[in-house]
Amino acid sequence: MTLDQASPYPVHRQIAQAIKSAVISGSLALGQMLPSMRRLAEALGVSRSTVQRAYEDLLSQGYIETTHGAGSRICRARQAARTHPLVSPPVTQSARPLSSYAESLLSVVGSVLPCVDYQCELRRVDYQCELCQEPDSLVQQYLHLLEGQCQLSLLQEAEKARAVSGLNELRSHYLSYLRRARAVDGTEEQVFVFSGKREALDTLCRILVDPGDCVAVENPTAPHALKTLMLSQAQIVPVPVDRDGMDVDWLTALPHRIKVLYLSPSCHKPSGAVLSSDRRRALVDWAEKNGTAILEDDTYSEFTYGRSLTPALQREAPGGFIYLSTLPSGILPLAGHTFVVVPHSLLAVLMQAKRLTGGEVPLLNQLVLTELIRGGHFERSIRSRRNRYEAIRAHLMKLLPLYFGSKINLSPALAGTEITFSLTSALTDDAVIACAQAARLGLRSTRSHYLGVGKAKEFVLSFAGLDEHSIEHRVRRFVIMLNNQVSQKSVAVARADYQASALYPIAALGAG
């Protein structure tokens, strides 16, 4: 047996691994005695405790057995090697029905929302464009803070300060950020920390909405929010959206009594529209009159590219708004954490909901996040991301019309990390998306954002993962791929026809 000093694995693991592979290859026979720990330690030049550790691991994994006083031997009837059955056993009759929640869940999964294909999401990751990635500097900072916070004394302190709604310090630091940067109104006790947006939204829905109540949403809206809202078994009322955000006149003309309204006024998903100031006022008045609870989703409003930021709506009537803000996604454990500011009237019930059914954000993450906000690293990274996205967005807004001309119709994309556009093309949606993927652009159809059928030939391009230098290359490649596809399709079409109908003037562009 040889040990590799350069290996990333600890020595005891290497020893255990070597013995395991010897057993599997058969060079150590079943039932064969192993050298005593002391002898092996001497032979390898390591300490005895290291060998002991390896033997203990092997013991608990069922590779060896130990008899007191007689040393260790390879297990005779080794059960450790095994395979997972890959096919499911015959599905037994589902004798007892599940809950009504589960039933609506399964019906939703199958029909209305094809996007719940969670395993498909996994496969899509090979192009990183989907993500809003943290800059490396933030990752390094996180590591640095984690090493500082991962100490017994600090953890013990945190354990004492544990609270259902999140560590007090974290909540107060984040609230002061929200107050400053988003003009949110509230006190510390009104803030709750959730580990994800879905969970937060779900909890809120459940304490506000009974089956059959009316819930209004922007149409289109973020797909995961749509899924969660639909699962509350509420009646969903889709409200159209234009370049100035949600159509408030349409909403106020509705005869229904709307219990909850979910919207993102500062950064509509996916179009990136911002609610105009007239509409904001009208909306607040309407909600006040009708007693509608407004769930204001303020996610990605940090990334606003207009002349000046619009403050959160929540300030206009703090008693009627529930404010949600999710940290930008990425790989760090803080990504997706959601802060919720609720009015006083909901404090008691949300507290109880979180205590009994929801969970707690891991304390270590809370500690590190607190430090990250306190030290200003968090805001700095937001700012640097915003600058980067702004440049990329400006570039794309210029490039896309240039390449596609009148065939493309761009959304305002005043905020967020995505651009929505509709495209006139002879190809199917899937073919267009396949072309984009081949060109390493993160393109999706907007269908999953809509309630009901959705629009054909409308796409979302998320640009957070792109870098400025490769954009032009990727867009150009995308256009070439599209042209190739079109030409393949039209083999049967007469050549003259083809030239007349050539979709994109790529040659002209190349010359220019």
Added chain:
Amino acid sequence: MDLIVNLPPKSFLPLHRQLADALCEAIDQRRLLPGEPMPSTRDLAQSLRISRSTVVRSYEELHSRGYLESAHGSGTFVRSEMSFAYGKQTELNKEKEKPRIAFAVSAFAVRLLHAEPGQFPDAASYSTDDLAPVLRSWKRLWRRHLKNTEEARSWAASNPIGIESLRKTIADFLWRTRRIHCHPDQVIAFSNKQSRLQLVCRLLFSPGDLVAVQDPISPEVRQMLSVYGARVVPVPLDQEGINIDHLLSIDKPFKAICLANDDHNGALSREKRRCVRDLAKRTGAFIIEEEAIPYTTTGGSADRYPLRSSDDSDRVIYLSAGLEMLSPLMMMSFLVAPYSLQEAFAAAKACTGEELATIEQLVLRDFIEDGLLEHHLRGLERLSNKRRCHVIHLVTKHLGRRVDIESSFGSQAVVINLSSDIPDSEVVQMAQESGLLLSALSNQFACPAPKGKFMLFPGSSKDALEEGIETWITKLRARGLS
């Protein structure tokens, strides 16, 4: 540092005046608190897209209005003592909130408010002190994944039921330690214990459903069932686990059987396992099996393995022992779903579940793969055995025949039978005053609870324990215990 200011769209005032007014408003509204730093002029100018000199000018104006103060070399701050006009706005905001009617909450919320207040936190059974040996390796694993983020990035849009490689590791771990044979897709990861139990209840129970629940069981389980509107039918235990005759005598159809595999309640015998499984097969009821204690070695008889290990009915939902001993480093927990429910769990996680942090999952995976988890568990087991012996020694020394101690293997707590006529609640209160972690077993029972049974958690410090027990016993004696 970002600050949002409200510049009027059309105004005849010069820009620096507009900005100064807007900043005053922000301070009046308490969006910037006294003593807080102001954003640097450069940052503000950049985010508002105006020239820096305009911002400098408006800051000067605020200085002269008495809103700001400067500390040499460290920037500009909101003045810490402000008496004038300040705070008017906040009262105004309070007014704004008042006249609104409170929202009508849902029926679920009403049930929530009526549930008995839960204890939180409940992880008293493990002490943070015991984490000392793992901190270093925990940090090392984080460093491994944060220094080289490639793997994490490749998983970034992660699967809502957990990263595949982690679930495979868990499946292997469950096989090694508990002889549970499952496909990684059946393993569902949760970011904490509560959300796991709540999802199980949510998927299975509609209001009014019957559930047969072993009695005693942890109060959290009973609470959660009641929040979901399920009706609990308590089934007593005997020497070999759940009382089968009693279970068979329930005449109405029940949806699930809830079992807790903890140590002071004795393991299910082979015969009983067969009965429970047959019952589940015949009636289609699910079995919710929760394990309380993480086991390390495969030692012991087959009776110690969970019901799930010999399951062929595909009705068992196995809630594996949480990794609470790693709290507050990590709070993830897992369940093994039956095939027929795997899809429902995955869909529920995708639609409503909490997000799992990618790197944290990778760290946990490596922690288990490197054998560190089992190593730590073995260490804890040795430690808790030692502590238990110590508690038993101390309690018997002081109380002698008044006390009867139930042996328990592997568990953190010692179960004490105290024969006295002091009410349980008083005994618990006295223990709390003496700094002991003691809880009455009676709150685990639904119907006639046995009196005088307590669980004592040794805690981590030997001296504190000795002192605590002595004060406790003195108090008990003062209350009339002979």
